[in-house]
Amino acid sequence: MILTAGIQLLKQLKAGTREIDVVMVTGVIDTDTAVNAIRDGASDYVTKPFNLEEVRIVVQRTLEKRRLIRENRAYQEGLELLVEDRTAALRATTDEVERLYEELQESYESTLQAMVTALDFRDNETQGHSLRVVEYTIRIAGSMGIVEPELGWIRRGALLHDVGKIGVPDAILRKPGKLDGDEWIEMRKHPSHGYEMLRHIRFLAPALEIVLCHQERYDGSGYPRGLKGDTIPLGARIFAVVDCFDAMTSDRPYRAALPIEQARDEVRKFSGTQFDPAVAAAFLEVPVEIWKEIREDVHRKVARMAAGRRSGSA
Numbered sequence: 001m002i003l004t005a006g007i008q009l010l011k012q013l014k015a016g017t018r019e020i021d022v023v024m025v026t027g028v029i030d031t032d033t034a035v036n037a038i039r040d041g042a043s044d045y046v047t048k049p050f051n052l053e054e055v056r057i058v059v060q061r062t063l064e065k066r067r068l069i070r071e072n073r074a075y076q077e078g079l080e081l082l083v084e085d086r087t088a089a090l091r092a093t094t095d096e097v098e099r100l101y102e103e104l105q106e107s108y109e110s111t112l113q114a115m116v117t118a119l120d121f122r123d124n125e126t127q128g129h130s131l132r133v134v135e136y137t138i139r140i141a142g143s144m145g146i147v148e149p150e151l152g153w154i155r156r157g158a159l160l161h162d163v164g165k166i167g168v169p170d171a172i173l174r175k176p177g178k179l180d181g182d183e184w185i186e187m188r189k190h191p192s193h194g195y196e197m198l199r200h201i202r203f204l205a206p207a208l209e210i211v212l213c214h215q216e217r218y219d220g221s222g223y224p225r226g227l228k229g230d231t232i233p234l235g236a237r238i239f240a241v242v243d244c245f246d247a248m249t250s251d252r253p254y255r256a257a258l259p260i261e262q263a264r265d266e267v268r269k270f271s272g273t274q275f276d277p278a279v280a281a282a283f284l285e286v287p288v289e290i291w292k293e294i295r296e297d298v299h300r301k302v303a304r305m306a307a308g309r310r311s312g313s314a
């Protein structure tokens with residue numbers, strides 16, 4: 001039996017360092033005691049009486065086990081260091097990729113913005129129109145529970161909605177009077193022009209629903225395809241409301257802007273015919289002050305942009 005003192009000594013030694021190997025010597029073959037000794041940290045045990053050869057074998061076996069443990073630990077530590085290094089390298093690469101992606105995204109957005117500003121300048125009835133409808137659309141989309149990435153697609157779609165007007169001749173786009181039948185046919189092509197222009201740009205693909213469908217009406221009386229109800233993408237149904245709202249609340253050469261309250265009444269009146277009732281309801285829940293704030297913010301932004309251009313060209 002292994003003496004209690006022996007077990008105590010084993011525990012003390014192992015408590016000091018796990019690196020030490022202890023071979024127990026037992027007088028009686030007692031499996032339970034031997035198993036317990038191993039459990040307490042003994043590397044092996046020898047039964048009495050023993051000969052030197054037996055001790056040599058046990059010591060060799062113990063040393064070999066220790067060597068393997070050390071090797072294994074060194075390997076593990078090396079592996080951990082390697083994983084740490086690789087993780088750090090990967091993190092640095094990911095950060096760089098994210099930074100580049102953001103940069104690319106920003107330059108993409110500014111390019112789109114520049115293109116749309118150019119368009120707003122050409123069609124001078126609509127100064128700031130694109131920026132305003134973007135903000136209005138986002139306000140309603142957000143209140144209807146739309147989140148990223150859909151919100152971003154809707155924002156880009158709203159920004160680019162009239163980009164196809166680039167394909168509409170000046171004589172029609174800037175005509176001071178009413179358009180005749182043929183001119184209307186040309187004008188009504190602008191959603192399809194816009195779609196055709198942008199459909200090869202993968203980055204913009206989800207935004208094209210608004211470009212193509214922004215002139216559709218809930219009751220099917222819109223263009224270019226006469227889509228009806230929920231077959232019109234939600235982003236385009238939201239956009240349709242704010243586009244009309246912005247048109248009504250902006251000055252035109254032939255009429256002054258309507259007050260916001262009156263424009264809201266018009267949206268209410270055409271809910272269910274021209275407009276999706278759910279979108280009209282979401283629109284009507286937004287207080288008048290919010291629309292005013294958005295409009296003023298955009299107005300300041302447009303003025304800053306114009307000042308920047310003037311000082312740039314001076």
Ligand SMILES: [Fe+2]
Nearest residue numbers: 161162214215
């Ligand atoms: Fe349009």
